[in-house]
Amino acid sequence: MLDDFLVRAALAAVGTAVAAGLLGCFVVWRRMAYFGDATAHAAVLGVAMALLFGTSITLGVAVVALCMAVLIHALTGQGVAVDTILGVLAHGALALGLVAVTLVPGQRIDLDAYLFGDVLSVTRSDLAVIWGGGALLMGVLWWHWSAMLTATLNPDLAHAAGINPRRQQLILTVLVAAVVAVAIKVVGALLITALLIIPAASARGFASTPERMAFFAMAIGALSALGGLRLALHFDTQVGPSIICVAVFIFALSMIGRHLPKLQV
Numbered sequence: 001m002l003d004d005f006l007v008r009a010a011l012a013a014v015g016t017a018v019a020a021g022l023l024g025c026f027v028v029w030r031r032m033a034y035f036g037d038a039t040a041h042a043a044v045l046g047v048a049m050a051l052l053f054g055t056s057i058t059l060g061v062a063v064v065a066l067c068m069a070v071l072i073h074a075l076t077g078q079g080v081a082v083d084t085i086l087g088v089l090a091h092g093a094l095a096l097g098l099v100a101v102t103l104v105p106g107q108r109i110d111l112d113a114y115l116f117g118d119v120l121s122v123t124r125s126d127l128a129v130i131w132g133g134g135a136l137l138m139g140v141l142w143w144h145w146s147a148m149l150t151a152t153l154n155p156d157l158a159h160a161a162g163i164n165p166r167r168q169q170l171i172l173t174v175l176v177a178a179v180v181a182v183a184i185k186v187v188g189a190l191l192i193t194a195l196l197i198i199p200a201a202s203a204r205g206f207a208s209t210p211e212r213m214a215f216f217a218m219a220i221g222a223l224s225a226l227g228g229l230r231l232a233l234h235f236d237t238q239v240g241p242s243i244i245c246v247a248v249f250i251f252a253l254s255m256i257g258r259h260l261p262k263l264q265v
Contacts, residue, residue, distance in 0.1 A: 005120055006233075012122040012130050013225035013243060016186040017195060019134035020179050021221030022141060024200035025214045026172055029152045034083060035072060035173070036193035038090035040180050042068035043189040044097030047114050051104045058129055062181035068093060069173035094189075117188035117240030119229070130182045137175055144171060149210055186225075187240035198247040199224060205254040220250055 027036055043061045050060025068089065075085050101109050113121075122130075141148070151158040151165035158165045176196070183192045203216035228243025235242075 005122075006229075008122050008124070008127060009119045009239065010226060010229055011127055012119050013186050013229055013239070014222045015127070015130040015134050016179075016183045017199070017221030017225035017243070018218045019130075019137050020183060020192075020195040021199040021203075021217035021219075022214050023137060023172075023175055023179055024196035024198075024221075025203070025210065025217050026148065026152060027176070027196050028200040028204070029210075030169075030172070032172075032176075033193060033197055034086040034090070035069075036176060036180075036196050038072060038086045038093065039065050039068050039173075039176055040184075040189050040192040041090045041094035042097070043180050043184045043192070044114060045093050045100060046097070046181075047109075047184075048097055048100035048104060051101070051109070058126075058181050058185075061184055062178065064093075065177035065180040066174060069177040070170075073170055073173050112238075113188070114184060115188045115190050116238050117184070117186050117191065119186045119239045122185060126185055130185075133178055133182050137178060140171065140175060144168065148172065187243055191240050191244050194244045194247065195221070195224075198244065198251050202247070202251040202254040205258040220247070224250060 027033065042064050046061035046064030047057055048060075049064055050057045053060070072085065072089060076082055098111070101111065101114075110118075112118075147158070147163045148168045148171065150161060151163055151168040155165040158168070179196065180189075180192050183195060187195050199220040200213070200217040202220050203213045206216045207213035224243050224247035227246035229239055231237065231246060232239040232242040
């Protein structure tokens with residue numbers, strides 16, 4: 001079954017989208033879109049470093065994304081506006097990565113595969129990394145769900161309950177870096193943030209509790225992945241952008257559904 005590249009692509013896309021949808025709820029609640037961009041843009045630099053040292057692309061991206069996440073975490077609250085820090089680091093890392101990729105000796109690199117994803121080329125080992133990483137992410141979020149949710153929605157209440165909001169934020173930044181590392185194969189560095197944000201933003205209109213929003217975000221992510229793969233095969237388009245297009249369409253439907261009762265009154 002797994003010898004069929006379409007089945008592998010579908011499994012990879014769904015696994016990545018489900019993990020990103022769940023984590024994306026916290027990204028939306030904390031308004032961390034720019035943080036996701038900065039970490040995702042660093043993925044290109046991770047690709048260059050992995051090629052330079054002859055290591056796994058996933059490992060290189062994970063290390064650089066994690067370094068970027070920890071750096072942002074350390075610089076936050078140091079007297080410089082957060083959006084300024086994120087803007088400098090995001091675009092600086094992307095520019096440095098693009099330059100570094102072209103300077104890697106003896107390599108002809110297809111940048112499109114890293115910028116927009118190449119899910120049709122996933123291997124069994126890629127699937128193991130994606131689903132293993134996704135299971136680990138869900139386990140960490142389940143273990144820290146109450147503490148992380150409290151720290152996200154009410155930091156003062158978290159302090160009163162003995163929860164360290166900054167520690168919970170650090171855990172979240174590490175998880176975002178992990179998702180970036182596995183998602184680059186599916187949607188690419190330029191679209192990873194969209195996969196984090198759009199399903200969660202769509203789920204907001206259907207859910208009355210954080211747990212329901214997380215469930216709906218995972219379901220919308222999976223639906224977007226399968227719909228995008230089918231769209232790409234039908235119209236011969238790139239899979240990564242097609243997945244995001246389906247996610248945007250679902251978001252538009254959720255916005256229409258949210259405002260429809262007001263229009264009927």
